[in-house]
Amino acid sequence: MDAWKRLGGFIGSHMAFVSPACVVLGVLFPDQFSVLKPAVTALFAFMTFQSSLSNTFGNLARVVRRPLPMLVSLALATVAMPCVACALATALFGTSPSLVCGIVLEYSVPVAVVSAMWTNMLGGDPALSLDTILVSTVAAPVTIPLTLHLLLGQVVEVDATRMMGEMAVSIALPALAGTALNDATRGRAARELSPVVAPAAKIALVLVILCNSTGVAPYVRALTPQLVGVAAFICAFAACGYALGLAAARALRRPHEQEVSMTYLVGMRNISAGAVIAGEYFPGEVMFPVVIGTLFQQVLAAGFGTALRRLGRAG
Numbered sequence: 001m002d003a004w005k006r007l008g009g010f011i012g013s014h015m016a017f018v019s020p021a022c023v024v025l026g027v028l029f030p031d032q033f034s035v036l037k038p039a040v041t042a043l044f045a046f047m048t049f050q051s052s053l054s055n056t057f058g059n060l061a062r063v064v065r066r067p068l069p070m071l072v073s074l075a076l077a078t079v080a081m082p083c084v085a086c087a088l089a090t091a092l093f094g095t096s097p098s099l100v101c102g103i104v105l106e107y108s109v110p111v112a113v114v115s116a117m118w119t120n121m122l123g124g125d126p127a128l129s130l131d132t133i134l135v136s137t138v139a140a141p142v143t144i145p146l147t148l149h150l151l152l153g154q155v156v157e158v159d160a161t162r163m164m165g166e167m168a169v170s171i172a173l174p175a176l177a178g179t180a181l182n183d184a185t186r187g188r189a190a191r192e193l194s195p196v197v198a199p200a201a202k203i204a205l206v207l208v209i210l211c212n213s214t215g216v217a218p219y220v221r222a223l224t225p226q227l228v229g230v231a232a233f234i235c236a237f238a239a240c241g242y243a244l245g246l247a248a249a250r251a252l253r254r255p256h257e258q259e260v261s262m263t264y265l266v267g268m269r270n271i272s273a274g275a276v277i278a279g280e281y282f283p284g285e286v287m288f289p290v291v292i293g294t295l296f297q298q299v300l301a302a303g304f305g306t307a308l309r310r311l312g313r314a315g
Contacts (some may be wrong), residue, residue, distance in 0.1 A: 001196070008199025011206065012121050015302040022206055023295055026213025027220055036211035040272070043204040044113050044170040050201035051120040052130065052178025053194040056187075058072045059127035060179065069125075070132045072248055073111075073265040077136065078143055081107045081241055081266070086151045092233060099230055101152055101282060102289030106234065106276050108147040108242075110136040112268035112297070117205050122305050123312065124260030130175050132265050137167045144277065156281050163273070208237050208260055215275065215291050230289050235296040242267030242304045256312050263304055268297060 011018060036043075063070055082104055089103040100250050111133050113306030119129040141163055182189040219227070247279040249259040274290040 004199050005195060008202050011199070011202040015121075016204060016299075016306050017302075019209060019298040019302040020210040023216075023299060024212045025211045025292055027217045027295075030217040034214040035211045040211055041166065041170050042207050045116040045174040047201050047204050047208075048113060048130075048134065048171055049174035049178045050142070050194060050197050051116040051126055052175045053182050053197075054120065054190040054277055055126045055130065055175075055179045056183050057179055059125075060094035060131060061150060063125075063127045063131045068126055069249070069252065069254055069262055070135065072252065073128075073132050073245065073262050074136060076244055076248060076266045077111055077241075077269075078139070078147075080106075081237075081244070082147050082151060085237060086280060087141070088237070089233070093226070093230060096226065097284070098283050098285035101148075101154065101290055102278060102286040103230070103234070103237075104148065104151055105144075105278060105282075106269060106287065106290045107237075108144050109247075109270045109274040109277070110140040110143075111265050112270045113137075114205065114208065114298075115264035115268040116175075118264045118268070118301050118305065119261045121202070122260045122308055123257060124264070125255075125257040126261075128258055128261045129265060130171075133171055134167075134175070137171060137270070138162070140273070143274065147194075154282075156277065174258050212271065212294045216294050219288050219292060220295075227288060227292075234289055234293050235300075238293060238296050239300050242300055246308075247303070256308075259311070260308050263308060264301065267300065269293065271297065 085107040086100070086104045089100045093099045093103070113133060116126065116129045116133060117154075120126055131313075141159075145156045148156050178189070185193075223231075242263050245263040246259060248266070249262040254262065271290060271293050274293075275287065278287045278290045
């Protein structure tokens with residue numbers, strides 16, 4: 001058991017190296033790792049369950065009673081970043097409307113489920129993360145079409161039923177199960193069960209990164225100078241998202257746990273949802289800015305995790 005926990009600790013403390021290695025492997029061997037795709041929803045559900053084991057319904061209620069960090073995170077992720085992305089993308093890539101559309105779509109999708117895993121791994125506020133993810137995902141069938149219509153004039157009908165079903169399986173039900181188990185055991189689940197399953201959750205995160213990275217392989221092999229520019233923009237703008245969440249938390253003088261949560265809530269996007277929408281409703285070129293974010297999102301998450309650990313020790 002000690003070796004098992006040490007494995008989890010090793011993965012968690014070396015994510016700055018593990019994440020880019022997984023991305024490279026996924027791009028180099030897409031056929032081998034794409035076989036994991038049918039398991040991604042189950043992996044997300046397991047990660048959400050493990051993250052929720054340290055939570056309580058009292059904590060969830062606390063976030064609702066004091067919603068400022070959640071509302072600020074949602075405003076930055078859902079309003080500010082799509083608007084700024086649209087303005088910058090139009091200025092830089094305005095000759096290619098499909099690429100501009102893809103960039104705006106990338107930052108219009110809901111907060112990533114995996115942000116809860118990063119929050120839990122770095123000692124963040126699980127209740128704040130889970131509440132914000134739930135609200136962001138529930139609102140997505142309205143916010144995504146509205147954002148695309150207001151910023152680009154695009155008319156998109158999101159399959160609300162399917163999105164809500166996926167949310168229930170990967171977020172709501174496992175989050176409720178983990179929280180209920182911790183409450184029912186009066187905290188024993190957090191103290192005893194969570195440390196045992198935490199290494200498996202970190203392995204699940206590695207598998208998700210590997211699988212998601214395979215979708216980028218065809219685009220990496222067909223790069224043009226313009227697409228390289230788009231990729232560089234996505235990388236820089238994604239980094240700004242993490243930094244914006246951290247800066248907002250510090251401006252609000254939130255405790256370190258909420259700094260961690262807000263960093264990932266503003267910085268991470270549900271790229272899988274964006275890829276589905278791009279594939280169903282738009283030309284193929286729209287897919288590139290959405291999917292290429294997979295190359296950077298987890299690597300940046302690991303880099304900011306290192307910075308947050310240092311801030312936590314300094315604080």
